Amino acid sequence: MVEQKVISLESEAGFRVLFECATVSILVINEQGSIGLANPCAEGLFAYSPAELIGQPIEVLLPDDLRARHAHHRSGYFAKPKTRPMGLGMELYGRKKNGEVFPVAISLGHYELDGETLAVAFVTDITDQVKTKKLVAEREAWFRSMAENSPVMIWVSGLDKNCTYFNNTWLGYTGRQIEEELGSGWATGILPEDLEQCMLTYTNAFDRRQSFVMEYRLRRHDGQYRWIQDVGKPTYIDNIFTGFIGSCSDIHDQRMMQEELEQLVQTRTAELYRALDREKEMSELKSRFVSMASHEFRTPLSIVLSSTSLIERYVALQHDERIQKHLTRIKSSVSNLTNILNDFLSLDKLDQGKVETEYDTIDIGQFMNEVVEDVQATRRKDQQVLILHEGDTNVTVDQKKLRYILVNLLSNSMKYSPEASVVTVTSTLNPDALIIAVADRGIGIPEEEQKYLYSKFFRAKNTGNIQGTGLGLTIVKRYVEVMGGEISCISKQEEGTTFTVKIPKAIYP
Incomplete structure (x- = not known):
């Protein structure tokens, strides 16, 4: 009898194509619980060979501990058959030929054939969905555990912009119940004058799926409005936007300190x-x-x-x-x-920036001799000035300022050197610069005081009663800098001093 029905069913070409090619597992069961048909997808799902399931009780596809109860549920279904999901709200499991148990979802249907009611079960392996659901649940539990123990206030909103979660830190800070905060209830705690800008920032960021940082005043549990920094970021699951998550910190004290500062x-x-x-x-x-x-x-x-x-x-x-x-x-x-x-x-x-440069072309050798003549009155008994030059003699320079520089350096060398000593003036004109060095064998400058050398009114402690204002070297350095040059000094107490002035040729007009 069953064999004839199977042959009759298989003779329907259209049904046969749908049955064989379906990507969901299909099982046809009679009232006695025997499997009358199993499509290739079902045979592959439960790891049985073709036609191996035909005539087998449906309970062979169930875990051992569920088989006895299933017979009762099967009888109940055949008593009142209707199209529906099986075990709504329950966890259902199937069993492969090798004994492996796995989660399934089953939808039931029925039809009449030759006066006999047959049930059709559509079985889907939901192992991946269950794993994903479990992972999501674990992550959700982990997140809530972290959030509830976090020292900062945390909130979560859904696709409708309404907040769906606030952690205990938030609730403790505001002194309100979770029911009062959900949705947009949290906004009632914002200082009215900050509310419009706060909501505008949140809405714009939400619509654009962009992170935001904003500050506003929120009412604390004691009624005081305090400055809060709110940082929000969009959330995604499998690249699908799910809403926003944010964290808030009380920055009131820092803000007050900043304003005071x-x-x-x-x-x-x-x-x-x-x-x-x-x-x-x-x-x-x-x-x-x-x-x-x-x-x-x-x-x-x-x-x-x-x-x-x-x-x-x-x-x-x-x-x-x-x-x-x-x-x-x-x-x-x-x-x-x-x-x-x-x-x-x-x-x-x-000091007033009123000094300008005036360039002339001079013979540096002749110029040096004239400067030496200018300081004759300063020369001590039997002192000699030795002039040495190397390179071209024609140079373009601000001779008034250069004269002041050399007169000052020469005068100092003579004043602070002993009688019958020699002061050497060496000038070199190379393609890059004019370099003039004034060297003596005088009293020298104490090393610890050399850092003050170009300061106004500075005079070394070893100058004694020798006249001077302490302004000369200050002006010398400033004049050298006006001409784009630099000045350096090498000095050792009781051995002598050498000042070197370098004026770059590049600045000459």
């Missing part, structure tokens, strides 16, 4: 500007005073110098060495005072 900076900046304005005023007053005083002193000094020269003529015939000695002392003092005033004026112009 900014206010302090503004206050200090304003004070600094006021101090700079006062300094500028004082500098301008000083400049005006130096300029005025220098000019006011220059006139009487000129008169004194002129008068001294006239007196020299009047007493020249008397040949009185005492008078001549005093006149020479007067002229020397006037000259020193004039030099001091000139130094003040030069330094003031340098």
